[in-house]
Amino acid sequence: MSDIADGSLAYEGVKRIEWADRSMPVLRQIRERFAAERPLDGVRVAACMHVTTETAGLIRTLQAGGASVALASSNPLSTRDDVAAALAEEFGAQVFARAGIDRDGYYAHIHRALETEPDLVLDDGCDLVNTLHTDREDLLGTVKAGCEQTTTGVIRLHQMVQEGALRFPVVAVNDTATKHMFDNRYGTGQSTLDGIVRATNTLLAGKTIVIAGFGYCGRGLAERARGLGARVVITEIDPVKALDAALQGFTVQPMAEAAPHGDVFITVTGNRDVVNADHLAVMKDGAILANSGHFDVEIDVRALDAMAVQVHRGVRPQADEYVLADGRRLVLLAEGRLVNLAAAEGHPAAVMDMSFADQALTCAWLATAHAGLAPAVHDVPAEIDGEVARLKLASMSVAIDVLTPDQEDYLHSWRIGS
Known part of the structure; x- marks a missing residue:
């Protein structure tokens, strides 16, 4: 059962989500692929993220892949009550978020998301993972892996690894080249x-x-x-x-x-x-x-x-x-x-298109790859980062060169001199 401010705001939220979706062509392509392939069938996802129109695009993509999603806010001041209402009332997610909620309410919402006994966790600042490892160790048994999309969160995760505290693998989505270049910089x-x-x-x-x-x-x-x-x-x-x-x-x-x-x-x-x-x-x-x-x-x-x-x-x-x-x-x-x-609306949707594309493809990869990963901080596979960049370039009608067979051979041979 969701905890949102006002379900009647759903109509306005849907309009905002649809507007943002126009600027997120990469995530749209992945959503269509997920709907056909269902890589997350039966997977329970708990997320602690900014409840914005762009995040709604990611949630809908995970759902298209077969996941059930519980979303808590990672910052009460960034929560859009109309988006929370739309996700809960129109798109079938469990949402625990209210704009301006106090610290106790913030952590209560994180607990509510975790009580869905997730298989995968998505974090924005490591508060959800931290709560799992401190207050809700009873739920650690179901969690197979996670993703973190902020520098601050990755720093905290590395500290957990150093102390031997992290109990499952987490992928540092924040550290991909496309995330650094597009999200953090632009x-x-x-x-x-x-x-x-x-x-x-x-x-x-x-x-x-x-x-x-x-x-x-x-x-x-x-x-x-x-x-x-x-x-x-x-x-x-x-x-x-x-x-x-x-x-x-x-x-x-x-x-x-x-x-x-x-x-x-x-x-x-x-x-x-x-x-x-x-x-x-x-x-x-x-x-x-x-x-x-x-x-x-x-x-x-x-x-x-x-x-x-x-x-x-x-x-x-x-x-x-x-x-x-x-x-x-x-x-x-x-x-x-x-x-x-x-004070503003966060990153433009065109920026979050790439960050959330990285996140969505990493989730699909983790659904099967988690068993071979140690409880540590892992990089996003290079092929995922490259695929996101290729999809983005295609959406911008930008073409790039392709190596010829001779060029490939040259790059992979040490015997050819000057």
Whole structure:
């Protein structure tokens, strides 16, 4: 039995889902293939993901392959109540998601999804897998394998492996080339700035934007911020990534040096306290704080609360203004949660088309391959990543070259000299 806010919203949800589906040609092709081949017949899937129109496309694809799906939200601020209603009322999924639900309700929904005794689990941040291994070990016996689609979640999974805690194989869908390139770089780059602009209506041209982290998400953000006329400062802990940023012409500084000069701060690191009390204490009046890392720990919101003498909630939608003792005002977006999903609509459907295509094909592969996999973090098979890229190129009417037999022989021979 689903737990959603309002079943009468289903009609609006269906319209939104169908609109997004127009921009997801790869997932549509896979859905048609799944409907014919039924690779997931009888498989129970539990997912903890953002309840958005794009996620609905993945859920419908898994169902077309024969799976029964229970979906819990991975972020209450990103949940679309109309999409949840449509999935539950029109598409036959079990949905446990309400926009804005509190922490206790959030975990109660994860428990409800797990109580379906899933064969496969799909996670977005590792909260579902974490709950399985801490509070619901009684359900571990049915789980054969899982997928994780965030950097933060993969980091947590590797920590579990190091401690010998992970009990089943998990595929790091996040780490595929198509996911990094399309989702993290192009999706996060565009949708994060979209969320900031919607929440603040600020002009980014001429602003100093400080981006914490120069992984794929940080690179995409930096490229797009520079394209909009911003001065971009990168903070990093990895010398290789810092060097990459510097050679691309970005200013690279420690956060302590950047903090007094930034107009907008964006965190995309997967770590905590990246913006801390010391940084907040020297920021200029009106500085905007936004996070696009998975969890709301990258900006020390508790420190900000403690420093503020007054808080103006909702000065704009998803924007809270913190007034400090010296009169400076700092603006926190989306409560420090994912600004691109809370203040905007997340990645465009065309981006999630590839990420969820990777996810769907990996699920079908895991349905039979799980028995040969150890309880560890595994890569998506290269052929799946390549197939998704080929389908995407075909949908864009883009053709590429094919190796000739002689070229194939040359690449696979060590005997041919110069």
